Amino acid sequence: MRVTARRAGTAYGVAESRARLLRLAFLEERLATMCAAWIWSTPRLEDVIELAGVAEDAAATADAVRTRADELWPATATAEAPPETDDLAALAVRAERAGDRDAREAAAAAILVRLREAYTAHLADTDELLDGPTARVLRPALASVEGRLGRLEQAPALPADAGPEPRLTGEPARDGRFLVVPIEQYRVAHMGDTPGEIVRHLLYTNAYGELEAVEVLARALSVGRDDLPWPMRRALFRQLWDEARHAEMSWRRMEELGGPPSPLPPAPPVIMAVCGAIEDPLEQLLILQRVVEGRVVERHRARVVRLVRDLGDPATARLYEYIVADERTHVANSAWIPRLVGDDPERLAHLARLQARCEALLEEVLARRDDATARPVGSRA
């Protein structure tokens, strides 16, 4: 049994505990958002994966802290004032504008150090008996912050001057290991002659597709686009991390099987082709979730069978099974869209037309084949 040294009744009051937790949740949310924003201009696949992981950790911690704060309603509250977060916002703005990798690590480290101090102080001042649920939220939050700090190398100090706003327009930064061609020139390439070549081709194109999904989500979650409701954003941060993991697992499995296909086939710029030009985050998400992810589910389900039956690779089939399990939840995330649109018939009709256009475009792109003998995935020889 845990014994508290504090005298009962001497912890923070409910209102103060709530205000402090809301400040911490605010900073965690900003950290998640800035990691998403940085993804757009980060070229290296491994760095993108790391940023997505930190964003998910921050979003999960923000969610736990915010949930506890929402439970803490003071019995004697009159008008609730929002917690003062100007100092945290100023820190976040400086961090969001960090331009290169070193500056971003410094920015993330500066925020994480601040969070570590705040979690440690709040935990020390929390009476385990009076406010045990808060302590139970703060302990894993502190461990998460220390874990994230441990992943960062010795980072230089955060510059005092804020740089320009994060670049979120135009093309995202690209990893040189992917051969990206304009959508007009894209053709579905011959996948190879041996099962090994076909599997490596599948994994290479899948890693790139997942990376594009990360980029679209990152832009939808970025700074200045944070007016979507928090529970939706929380689900999308999880999706961001899922897609990054899918890219990583596909790339790693491909390397285990011999590395990228040779010659390098063009990476399919499909997701950017259908979502890239859309500015509205809700429209971007509708197309990503319902047009792209919906098809990914059925294509990957067929691939699982083909990998086991035709290509003799149950380990890669298992990898795809996990991807499908995640992708199904991503399609389900689209349920937020009609909820947010409500009963506005014009907006609903506009979204339906946009979806139909993008579906037709996607089918047209996927039908382009250089290899006349290629069989659809899932068909028998």
Added chain:
Amino acid sequence: MKFVIDADACVDCGACRRYCPVDCIPYENLKHRVDVDACTGCTICYAVCPADAVLAIDDGRAAPSLAFEVMEHVRLKSFARGPRVPAA
């Protein structure tokens, strides 16, 4: 046998609509439903749904087999054939 969509389970991925051979799954207000009068009971929507959201309703006609192995066969045949290309 006819089919309906369980709105709570449906994730609106659109697979049923894309693969329906008689185009009887309209997409209205961003939600899917089956037009049961036009449904021929072919079972393709039931087979391709990744969320088990398509429910079979007995309408007095002869019931097709909905066994897992049969549905696996229907699903792979449908995926191999590809979806209908939607009108822009």
